Amino acid sequence: MMELFVFIVAAAMVLGGAIGVIVSKHPVHAALSLILTLFGVAVLFVAQEANFLAAVQVIVYAGAIVVLFLFVIMLLGVDNAENLRIEPFKIQRPLAAFVSVAVFGLVVTAVFVARNANTAAKGNGLEVLGDDGAPIHDGNIKALARDLFSDHVLAFELTSVLLVIAVVGTVLLARKPRKADLQEAGS
Amino acid sequence: MLALDSLLDNLKLWSTEFLIVIIKVLVVFVVGLVGTMLMVWFERKVIAFMQNRIGPDKAGPKGLLQTLADGIKLFFKEDLIPDRSDRFVFKLAPYLAFVPAFLVWSVIPLGGDFSNGKDGTVVIFGHATKLQLADPPIGVLLLLALSSIAVYGIMLAGWSSGSKYPLLGSVRASAQMVSYEAALGLSLATVILVAGTLSTNGIVVAQNSVSRWHVIATGVVPFVVFLIAATAELNRPPFDLVEAEQELVGGFNTEYSSIRFALFFLAEFMNTITMSGVIVTLFFGGPQPIRFGGVNLTLSFLGPFAGTVLFLLKVMVFLYVYVWFRATLPRLRYDQLMNLGWKLMIPLALGWFMLLAAFRVGQDHGWNRAVVGIVCLVVLGACAWLLSYASKVSARNREREGAMF
Numbered sequence: 001m002m003e004l005f006v007f008i009v010a011a012a013m014v015l016g017g018a019i020g021v022i023v024s025k026h027p028v029h030a031a032l033s034l035i036l037t038l039f040g041v042a043v044l045f046v047a048q049e050a051n052f053l054a055a056v057q058v059i060v061y062a063g064a065i066v067v068l069f070l071f072v073i074m075l076l077g078v079d080n081a082e083n084l085r086i087e088p089f090k091i092q093r094p095l096a097a098f099v100s101v102a103v104f105g106l107v108v109t110a111v112f113v114a115r116n117a118n119t120a121a122k123g124n125g126l127e128v129l130g131d132d133g134a135p136i137h138d139g140n141i142k143a144l145a146r147d148l149f150s151d152h153v154l155a156f157e158l159t160s161v162l163l164v165i166a167v168v169g170t171v172l173l174a175r176k177p178r179k180a181d182l183q184e185a186g187s
Numbered sequence: 188m189l190a191l192d193s194l195l196d197n198l199k200l201w202s203t204e205f206l207i208v209i210i211k212v213l214v215v216f217v218v219g220l221v222g223t224m225l226m227v228w229f230e231r232k233v234i235a236f237m238q239n240r241i242g243p244d245k246a247g248p249k250g251l252l253q254t255l256a257d258g259i260k261l262f263f264k265e266d267l268i269p270d271r272s273d274r275f276v277f278k279l280a281p282y283l284a285f286v287p288a289f290l291v292w293s294v295i296p297l298g299g300d301f302s303n304g305k306d307g308t309v310v311i312f313g314h315a316t317k318l319q320l321a322d323p324p325i326g327v328l329l330l331l332a333l334s335s336i337a338v339y340g341i342m343l344a345g346w347s348s349g350s351k352y353p354l355l356g357s358v359r360a361s362a363q364m365v366s367y368e369a370a371l372g373l374s375l376a377t378v379i380l381v382a383g384t385l386s387t388n389g390i391v392v393a394q395n396s397v398s399r400w401h402v403i404a405t406g407v408v409p410f411v412v413f414l415i416a417a418t419a420e421l422n423r424p425p426f427d428l429v430e431a432e433q434e435l436v437g438g439f440n441t442e443y444s445s446i447r448f449a450l451f452f453l454a455e456f457m458n459t460i461t462m463s464g465v466i467v468t469l470f471f472g473g474p475q476p477i478r479f480g481g482v483n484l485t486l487s488f489l490g491p492f493a494g495t496v497l498f499l500l501k502v503m504v505f506l507y508v509y510v511w512f513r514a515t516l517p518r519l520r521y522d523q524l525m526n527l528g529w530k531l532m533i534p535l536a537l538g539w540f541m542l543l544a545a546f547r548v549g550q551d552h553g554w555n556r557a558v559v560g561i562v563c564l565v566v567l568g569a570c571a572w573l574l575s576y577a578s579k580v581s582a583r584n585r586e587r588e589g590a591m592f
Contacts, residue, residue, distance in 0.1 A: 063335025
């Protein structure tokens with residue numbers, strides 16, 4: 001009963017936020033709606049006892065990424081409504097329509113295929129039990145860490161390398177060419 | 188669901204457990220508000236003392252009720268909403284600043300019986316409970332999450348005012364808070380590494396004597412980094428560029444008045460108190476008695492309140508330190524602030540975390556501690572040299588090229 005109530009509220013947050021992102025004309029309002037969605041997802045994580053994921057969701061996505069979105073919007077002063085008639089990239093809209101229909105179909109198919117699967121019962125998988133059979137207070141996090149740093153350590157390290165490459169690439173792209181280099185190219 | 192409190196398992200409406208939880212919520216809320224009121228008075232008094240003034244002394248004994256009077260005055264002021272503001276966001280922003288400040292209280296252990304290695308549970312009306320509102324498994328991660336949410340209040344307040352100075356103030360604030368959050372998180376990670384748990388209660392239980400307080404167990408450096416990063420995160424002097432009066436009129440809250448301004452003010456001071464509470468919890472044993480060698484200061488004559496009194500005494504020290512900072516240190520320049528954050532605090536916190544982790548691994552494998560220490564020092568020294576060399580080269584290039592913008 002409680003779980004259903006939490007699910008309804010969180011799902012309303014997620015959907016409301018998602019619709020808000022699309023509908024709001026103002027980039028800042030869209031970013032705020034995105035935060036609402038992210039919080040809704042965090043609540044759903046908590047309801048599934050994935051506490052660590054919920055915390056990371058809030059810290060990384062709501063706390064860092066959307067803050068950077070807002071920061072860029074404010075710093076560059078693009079906070080005025082976009083003119084929707086101008087289409088800089090012709091194929092974008094038909095492509096977007098196709099992708100959204102495809103993703104919707106994928107989700108519907110996934111739900112349809114998995115309708116007979118067993119749902120995870122409480123204490124099944126996510127709640128880690130100690131030697132005495134009682135759940136460990138933060139066993140979930142410890143199990144996650146053990147998994148991440150032993151079985152999946154290669155994927156983990158590769159992801160961090162990817163992030164470093166992204167950062168270095170951004171710095172290189174954003175760097176203005178030095179005057180000396182320009183002169184060399186000119187002469 | 189989130190395992191917050193053992194009382195919440197099998198909770199029935201209007202049972203004793205239910206009432207205890209309600210009382211705890213109310214106590215945390217009221218203590219937070221009253222504490223903020225006293226903190227404002229304390230800060231004004233101490234600053235006045237340091238500057239050879241008297242400070243507020245008219246309302247109530249020793250001016251204790253001055254904050255209350257100011258608060259009531261603010262409530263009755265006209266509430267202005269600027270013409271060019273974004274009305275919805277303008278109204279929302281004070282709450283976004285205020286709510287996270289309150290929520291941090293919920294995970295800080297405010298007292299309890301920690302004498303002789305007990306885990307802080309006390310018995311109220313025949314029910315064992317901890318003197319903290321919630322003890323979620325993610326514990327200190329919740330603190331990080333809330334401090335990252337607190338950015339939004341300031342950021343959106345400045346932006347939605349539709350005015351230049353608040354916008355500049357909020358852009359400064361968000362850059363500052365995001366930068367120092369990394370150092371804050373990294374120094375917090377050393378505490379988690381040593382305590383071996385994320386739960387705030389577990390962190391307090393791990394510090395059962397002065398030599399095991401994390402300020403000593405992690406080797407002082409993370410504490411210093413945390414203190415500096417927390418001061419920057421709070422936007423308190425010497426890092427109060429957000430509201431540098433000489434440059435920005437009043438910073439992000441210039442356009443706010445009446446109750447909305449009061450909420451920002453309240454959030455700022457409450458954040459100072461909660462951050463002191465967090466520092467005490469993480470590094471100074473929270474409500475743990477002070478046990479050092481033969482000395483054992485448990486304040487046992489206070490009975491069940493001993494833990495709370497010890498916690499408050501420790502928090503008071505840090506509140507005084509924050510006021511002391513404000514009275515003593517001049518404000519940093521913006522580039523100094525960013526250099527300190529990115530080039531000193533983050534590498535230092537990261538390096539120290541690696542050092543502690545290396546010792547931990549060495550302990551598990553039975554390596555010689557001296558060898559581990561020397562290897563670590565060589566590696567970290569090389570990294571530090573590279574970093575300083577890189578920043579020297581870039582500084583030289585900047586000098587030669589002139590300003591980039």
